[in-house]
Amino acid sequence: MKHLLIASMTALVLAMPVPAALAATPDDQLVIGLSMSNILTVDPAAIAGREATAVVTNVYDTPVQLDAVERTRVNPGLAESWEISEDGSTVTLNFRQDAKFSSGNPVTVEDALWSWKRILQLELVGSAAWQAYGFTLDNFDEHVRAQGNSIVVTLPEAGDPLLILYLFGKPSAASVVDRAVALEHEVDGDLGAAWLTTNTAGSGPFVLRNWTANDTIILDRNDDYWGGAAPMRRVLIRHMPESQTKRLMLERGDLDVGFALSVPDINALSSNEAVEVQAVASSGFYFLAVNMKDERFANQETRLALRYLIDYQGINSTIMPNYGVLHQRPVSPGVIGSIDDPGYTLDVEKAKQYLVEAGYADGFTVKLLALNEPPFLDIATSIQGTLAQAGIKADIVTGTGNQVYGPMRERTFEMIVGRGGGGQEPHPHSNMQALVINPDNSDDAGLSGLIGWRTSFYDEALNKLALDALLERDPAQQEKLYQDVQYLYEDLVPAVQPISAVVDTVVFGADIEGYQNHYGWTTRFNTVSKSR
Amino acid sequence: MTPLSVRFRSQAVGGAGFIGSIIVTLFGLLVLTFIIGRMMPVDPVLAIVGDEASQATYDRVYAQLGLNRPLYEQFFRFVADILRGDFGVALLTGRPVIEDIARVFPATIELGTISIIIGTGLGVPLGVLAAVRRNKWPDYLVRFFGLIAYSTPTFWIGLMGLLVFYAMLGWTGGSGRVEIFYTGLVSPITGFMLIDSVLVGEWDVFWSALRNIWLPALVLGLNSMAYISRMTRSFMMEQLGQEYVITARVKGLSQNQVVWRHAFRNIRVQLVTIVALAYGGLLEGAVLVETVFSWPGFGGYLTSNLMIGDMNAVMACTLLVGVLFIALNILSDILYRVFDPRTRAA
Numbered sequence: 001m002k003h004l005l006i007a008s009m010t011a012l013v014l015a016m017p018v019p020a021a022l023a024a025t026p027d028d029q030l031v032i033g034l035s036m037s038n039i040l041t042v043d044p045a046a047i048a049g050r051e052a053t054a055v056v057t058n059v060y061d062t063p064v065q066l067d068a069v070e071r072t073r074v075n076p077g078l079a080e081s082w083e084i085s086e087d088g089s090t091v092t093l094n095f096r097q098d099a100k101f102s103s104g105n106p107v108t109v110e111d112a113l114w115s116w117k118r119i120l121q122l123e124l125v126g127s128a129a130w131q132a133y134g135f136t137l138d139n140f141d142e143h144v145r146a147q148g149n150s151i152v153v154t155l156p157e158a159g160d161p162l163l164i165l166y167l168f169g170k171p172s173a174a175s176v177v178d179r180a181v182a183l184e185h186e187v188d189g190d191l192g193a194a195w196l197t198t199n200t201a202g203s204g205p206f207v208l209r210n211w212t213a214n215d216t217i218i219l220d221r222n223d224d225y226w227g228g229a230a231p232m233r234r235v236l237i238r239h240m241p242e243s244q245t246k247r248l249m250l251e252r253g254d255l256d257v258g259f260a261l262s263v264p265d266i267n268a269l270s271s272n273e274a275v276e277v278q279a280v281a282s283s284g285f286y287f288l289a290v291n292m293k294d295e296r297f298a299n300q301e302t303r304l305a306l307r308y309l310i311d312y313q314g315i316n317s318t319i320m321p322n323y324g325v326l327h328q329r330p331v332s333p334g335v336i337g338s339i340d341d342p343g344y345t346l347d348v349e350k351a352k353q354y355l356v357e358a359g360y361a362d363g364f365t366v367k368l369l370a371l372n373e374p375p376f377l378d379i380a381t382s383i384q385g386t387l388a389q390a391g392i393k394a395d396i397v398t399g400t401g402n403q404v405y406g407p408m409r410e411r412t413f414e415m416i417v418g419r420g421g422g423g424q425e426p427h428p429h430s431n432m433q434a435l436v437i438n439p440d441n442s443d444d445a446g447l448s449g450l451i452g453w454r455t456s457f458y459d460e461a462l463n464k465l466a467l468d469a470l471l472e473r474d475p476a477q478q479e480k481l482y483q484d485v486q487y488l489y490e491d492l493v494p495a496v497q498p499i500s501a502v503v504d505t506v507v508f509g510a511d512i513e514g515y516q517n518h519y520g521w522t523t524r525f526n527t528v529s530k531s532r
Numbered sequence: 533m534t535p536l537s538v539r540f541r542s543q544a545v546g547g548a549g550f551i552g553s554i555i556v557t558l559f560g561l562l563v564l565t566f567i568i569g570r571m572m573p574v575d576p577v578l579a580i581v582g583d584e585a586s587q588a589t590y591d592r593v594y595a596q597l598g599l600n601r602p603l604y605e606q607f608f609r610f611v612a613d614i615l616r617g618d619f620g621v622a623l624l625t626g627r628p629v630i631e632d633i634a635r636v637f638p639a640t641i642e643l644g645t646i647s648i649i650i651g652t653g654l655g656v657p658l659g660v661l662a663a664v665r666r667n668k669w670p671d672y673l674v675r676f677f678g679l680i681a682y683s684t685p686t687f688w689i690g691l692m693g694l695l696v697f698y699a700m701l702g703w704t705g706g707s708g709r710v711e712i713f714y715t716g717l718v719s720p721i722t723g724f725m726l727i728d729s730v731l732v733g734e735w736d737v738f739w740s741a742l743r744n745i746w747l748p749a750l751v752l753g754l755n756s757m758a759y760i761s762r763m764t765r766s767f768m769m770e771q772l773g774q775e776y777v778i779t780a781r782v783k784g785l786s787q788n789q790v791v792w793r794h795a796f797r798n799i800r801v802q803l804v805t806i807v808a809l810a811y812g813g814l815l816e817g818a819v820l821v822e823t824v825f826s827w828p829g830f831g832g833y834l835t836s837n838l839m840i841g842d843m844n845a846v847m848a849c850t851l852l853v854g855v856l857f858i859a860l861n862i863l864s865d866i867l868y869r870v871f872d873p874r875t876r877a878a
Contacts, residue, residue: 031712037836040580040624048582128586197626209716212635213625214836215828216708216715236712240826244691245707248699254706400839405583406575420583434584446587 024253025509027530028233033240033249034259036214043196044175045115045124050504050521051259053171055217057522058235060175060202063093063112063151063168068280068518071334071426074165078107078176078203079151088161088473091153093168099226101178102200102207109146115177116144118191126172128449132433133159133167159429160470160478166425171522177201205230205526214239219525230526231514250275250507256530257508257515262374263322266505275507279322280517281333282504283423283430286324286375288383289408289496290415292456296366297414301358303493307344308351309386316500319378324500329486330435332423333501336475337482342490348389355390363391369407369416372398379499380417409448411456419502420451424520428482432466435496436489439463455495462488558854559611565850566607566843574841576623597623610847620844624836629848632833637852638723639709640829644814646749651756652807658757659764663772664791674761682758687820690751694824697747705743707826714740748825752818756810763806767799800871808864812857 025031038049044056064082067073074082079093099107119126120137134156135143143154153164168174178201182192185199192201200208205227206219217237223229240246240255243262247269249255261269269275288310290297297303316326327333328341355361366387370380377398384394394415398404407413422434438452439445447453465488469481506517514527577593598606613620619629662674681689697703705711709725714737721728726745729738771777772795780790817831830849837845869875 026713029713033707037839040840041626046580048580048585123586123589123592125581125585125589127589128584131586194626212828213622213627213632214832216712218716236715238708238712238715238826239828240707242691242823242826245694245824245826248694249706252699252702252706254712400574401578401583403574406578409578409583448590449584449586 025256027532030232030235030256030525030528032237032257033246033255035241036239041197042200042211044171045119045126047172048125053521054523056171058206058219058525059200059204059208061204062171062174066169066520068516084161089155091161091164093151095149096226099203100224101203102222103178103181105178105180107176107203109151111179112151112176113146114179122193129167129170129173158471163427163429166427206235231529235525256512259506261507266322269507274510276510277507278517279503279505280519282502282519284419284502285327285421285498286419286500287496287498288417289455291411291413292495293411294414296364299358300493301354305351305354307497308347309390311346311382311386312344312499315379315382319375320500322505323375324503327498327501330489330498331428331431331486335426335428337428337479339483339486346386351390365393367414368394368396369404369413370396370398371404376417408454411454429470437463437466451496457495459492554858561850561854562847565847569843569846570603576841579840580623619848622845623840623842629845636828636830636833640815640817642724643749647752647814648756648811650750650753651760655757655760656764659761660768662765663768678758678761681754686751686755687824690821690824693747693751704747705740710737710740710744748821748827751821752814759810760806767802768795771795771798801868804864804867808860812860815856816853
């Protein structure tokens, strides 16, 4: 009996069809490996982080698209054209008539208005972008109106209309949702929010076929896309938290694109002709920040000392390749008003003098927060070493994102190595808003989205100058004003010292064409094809 | 009272006590997990809204998650929901926790079961061999190999395995439960990819699943093998030194009969406990191996939720692990009775 069983099992195994030898990735499918740990929703208005933005960008449409290479260029999206009024107070978006949602419903201006108002009604993550320009739930209908097949937007607060145009290229703020489909799934007046967390109703070049959290995302091509069907029939995204796994799969050709590989793996792949490494200046900065609610750092001399206790050149040449490039100003490189770095270097003697003037000749002990991952921890370790040379003992405390940024948002931290500072829109105001401007420094203001407020850095003259620059309609004068803001910021010795401008590095197969990583994380997969 | 009713009553009391102790254990586990979870400096709200969200958005989500309520209220609401069979929705996936567990747990059972088969299949014979050839080269070899397998980090073995068997030899499909092109071709029936693919006749998917599972299963299996072989060796040595073994040898029984019929039969009970514990450990999920192989299993799910402080999912997972160990304990109790006649009389 026993022998019979073994014999039959052997026969069964031998009878099974033998698999065909596997080739590389299919010609018409794009296979992407990334960590999906931060993809908690596919509701465009509720996304936070680059991976979720990349997915949503390809499933939903926005009125305009910000060019991935030429930062100040704006490309048509759902709006085939737009006008900015002479006085800069109105932006008119003229919607195309041939766009359809994946459900087959036509995309209308009413869908757009409903989608955007919903963000404010539900106070979703995207609401911060609208509120930054003075839009509120109460004034929305007054300032954002349909007019035929156009949407007319009047600025609630004086500002640069270009920024409003850029707002309409931001997926979390301006994605257009299929209202009819969302409302079909409405539960208890949630405007479809629960359903939209795991399902999509967009008009983008791809349609979400399946999302299994921390496993796979499958996007199928939308053949009726107004911009033409994408060359890739399908985009397969797999959760790959481990960098070396991505590297091995890229080398074997089983993966077309790998996001967020570790720098040693990128360096190893750089010499491999079968892959291409694309490093693109992204948004934001790596910085060292202090809390000015702490009396030691409220003292300008202490902050001056810290300015000279960072080994900018050493950090950027040894730690930052493929993470960032040397940058010491609060405005992203390449946007208007961007100026050369002030050229700070590590100067321990100078720093010691400032510490004496500050009354801390013997230094002090400080808690330095840093994310428990490269390059944050490496930067923190370098700074710990240079601070020690001036007698400042930094105890590094590491943790995950919310462990590190939580105390910063609550203004209870002492010192932090962080990343941020705007720049997702190609306008210096994006940096000013995130890093420099602090309209109200009181604890009650709760402006925890602004790094200026978090660090308790407040200067009325600086706020005013940044606002004047925003309102200036003459381009040359505006550029000069933005330069002045940076000089004043430097004189005031800010609580945040940028060290590097963020660089995003993606590795993809050499046969991949048309892949362009976007500084604002809105990388589009419908331009990608394979040359085989 | 008749002797029969006395016996029935004592059995009923014993049963009630047993169930009571299970409930107390599980409740204690929940209390402890909740306290530790809430003491951790993790903010689930930030995980959801991101670092740059406005305070209004933050506050809305904070209230939506019920974090504005007192801790004891949050806890008792959670327990009350569980009693109604509602484990809540996971922040990570936006889906009911119970659905998530139904998806990730079979992936772990599939991997864990094959691993324990490898671990036991190799560990027990090697342990017996080492005991029988004590202080000779097979013993040294087994002990050395076991020590290496047990003390080398599994993620390192996993990465090296991928380097050799995936990148260099191409014998495995790399990461995930199936190669990525086969993703979504088989809808879950049992949740076990090897079974479901056969049930729907997708042989390519079956082979792909087999190609993908053997390496992570071997990595985990080697780890269990090391533990099981060491324990087997030690149990066997104890038995081989007993007088009944000497008697058996004197009676002229062959080496095989002495080892397998006599000595080994007496260590089966202890082995069951060891294997059950090792299996339980595998079913808890092996986070590092799951990470290296992008295996969408229970360990990774639990850890991801722990990292974002999603107590709904963490508590449900903890409860499952608790139930699992209790079930394995009961199972080993039953096997005790099968293997050891003395326990049946009680």
